[in-house]
Amino acid sequence: MVFEKIPIVETARRCGLVLDHRTLRRTEVEASCPFCGDHGRGKFHMSLNTTTDQYRCNLCGAHGNSVTLYARLNGVTNKEAYRELTNGDKVIPLPKQPVPQNTERQPLPLAERHAAYSDLLEHLTLLDRHRDNLHERGLSDARIDRNQYKSMPETARGRRLAASLLRSLGHELLGLPGFRTWYDDWTLSGPNGFLIPVRNKDGLIQGLKIRLDDGGSNRKYRWLSSRDLPNGTRSYSWVHITGDVTQKRAFLTEGPLKGDVASFLAKDALFVCIGGVNALNGLRETLTGLGVTQVVEAMDMDQMTNPQVRSAVLAMRREVAKIPGIKYSKYTWDPAYKGVDDYFLSRVSSM
Numbered sequence: 001m002v003f004e005k006i007p008i009v010e011t012a013r014r015c016g017l018v019l020d021h022r023t024l025r026r027t028e029v030e031a032s033c034p035f036c037g038d039h040g041r042g043k044f045h046m047s048l049n050t051t052t053d054q055y056r057c058n059l060c061g062a063h064g065n066s067v068t069l070y071a072r073l074n075g076v077t078n079k080e081a082y083r084e085l086t087n088g089d090k091v092i093p094l095p096k097q098p099v100p101q102n103t104e105r106q107p108l109p110l111a112e113r114h115a116a117y118s119d120l121l122e123h124l125t126l127l128d129r130h131r132d133n134l135h136e137r138g139l140s141d142a143r144i145d146r147n148q149y150k151s152m153p154e155t156a157r158g159r160r161l162a163a164s165l166l167r168s169l170g171h172e173l174l175g176l177p178g179f180r181t182w183y184d185d186w187t188l189s190g191p192n193g194f195l196i197p198v199r200n201k202d203g204l205i206q207g208l209k210i211r212l213d214d215g216g217s218n219r220k221y222r223w224l225s226s227r228d229l230p231n232g233t234r235s236y237s238w239v240h241i242t243g244d245v246t247q248k249r250a251f252l253t254e255g256p257l258k259g260d261v262a263s264f265l266a267k268d269a270l271f272v273c274i275g276g277v278n279a280l281n282g283l284r285e286t287l288t289g290l291g292v293t294q295v296v297e298a299m300d301m302d303q304m305t306n307p308q309v310r311s312a313v314l315a316m317r318r319e320v321a322k323i324p325g326i327k328y329s330k331y332t333w334d335p336a337y338k339g340v341d342d343y344f345l346s347r348v349s350s351m
């Protein structure tokens with residue numbers, strides 16, 4: 001069958017592909033690949049050649065022309081695709097579109113996220129190596145179970161199963177960070193590791209953080225997010241609360257797991273954990289909502305050696321110090337122990 005030359009970029013638009021707008025004037029226009037989908041944020045692996053009107057994905061190797069692209073994405077034959085593409089008057093409904101780069105999908109309301117993530121965690125397991133890791137930090141089995149740390153499913157099948165399970169329980173996945181779909185093929189997306197529930201003061205799960213297995217990277221933690229994936233949802237850097245919320249004194253630290261461990265080792269002391277020294281959104285509201293009168297900074301002891309981190313910590317102090325009715329102080333310990341959790345663990349171990 002010989003096809004007329006049908007503009008590939010126009011076809012890609014009709015098919016709802018996300019295009020990299022910076023490349024629109026080039027011979028090779030870049031787009032997100034709808035076939036492999038699993039690309040990082042702002043990555044465009046599919047090239048649309050405006051000279052040959054062919055497409056090719058540099059990641060999964062999918063390739064072809066306008067007709068085969070349209071046919072494959074719409075589940076029609078090449079002949080039908082050709083007819084639809086060349087019939088200019090016909091209104092062609094767009095397939096479900098991935099979220100364009102400039103309008104990110106916002107997460108579902110907290111109650112819905114909590115309900116869905118709770119069911120997810122209930123059905124996932126915790127691998128032995130992850131339990132060992134948590135033991136080494138000083139957590140007991142009872143606390144590990146109570147805090148609901150669970151391992152990311154490690155196979156594509158396990159991840160799809162997790163998604164179908166949530167759907168069968170009636171949860172909406174559109175708007176749930178970490179889930180994505182292309183043509184109703186829902187799955188959970190993210191690196192391997194174990195999940196850490198990030199809760200508000202009432203214990204509701206706001207989001208999930210992953211402690212990555214991959215020891216190679218500097219970044220040990222990442223939010224469970226499906227930002228920039230087809231029909232995916234971004235996460236926010238939610239503030240985590242752990243410990244006895246009736247206490248008037250809150251320790252302020254970075255990272256939910258560090259807070260969980262330190263709180264457990266310090267007889268359920270109240271910990272407020274930010275996602276990072278630059279992630280102060282919601283901190284003020286959180287502290288005000290808790291009704292604490294004293295905030296004790298317990299950031300890692302090496303925080304002040306890096307000038308950028310140092311200025312971020314100072315900015316955080318200023319932010320908290322501005323809150324009326326809160327007394328701010330800094331907790332210091334033997335700098336041989338990097339984090340407050342390490343320090344508490346050493347005290348518990350030596351007793």
Ligand SMILES: [Zn+2]
Pocket residue numbers: 033034035036037045057058059060061062
């Ligand atoms: Zn691809």
